[in-house]
Amino acid sequence: MGKKKVFFLDPDERKWTMEDLGLSWETIGQSVHEKEIEGIFLAYQGRIHKGSELSNLCMVCLESLAYNDEHDSVFCPTCDEWREPSCADPDCEYCLARPNRPSQCN
Numbered sequence: 567m568g569k570k571k572v573f574f575l576d577p578d579e580r581k582w583t584m585e586d587l588g589l590s591w592e593t594i595g596q597s598v599h600e601k602e603i604e605g606i607f608l609a610y611q612g613r614i615h616k617g618s619e620l621s622n623l624c625m626v627c628l629e630s631l632a633y634n635d636e637h638d639s640v641f642c643p644t645c646d647e648w649r650e651p652s653c654a655d656p657d658c659e660y661c662l663a664r665p666n667r668p669s670q671c672n
């Protein structure tokens with residue numbers, strides 16, 4: 567599965583911002599994500615994964631994701647990377663304590 571690249575062209579005289587349109591980068595990210603998942607069937611290692619199952623797979627290495635209870639976050643043990651961004655709360659105890667790499671957890 568190829569990675570999707572989205573380019574936003576910036577006009578010389580920009581007269582609006584995302585906020586003016588009632589949009590945020592977050593909502594755009596979500597809609598792109600949903601389109602990718604929708605109706606996708608992936609054959610990998612002799613198995614067919616339904617689109618709905620793709621959310622349980624690492625987007626990079628296609629291995630199964632794992633869940634870290636302590637930091638309340640999904641991660642890929644193979645890539646050793648978190649697969650959920652930190653939440654928006656700057657004081658969140660789960661995200662604050664989260665190490666850069668899942669393998670650095672106790």
Ligand SMILES: [Zn+2]
Binds near residue numbers: 624626627643
């Ligand atoms: Zn991975």
Ligand SMILES: [Zn+2]
Binds near residue numbers: 655
């Ligand atoms: Zn958090």
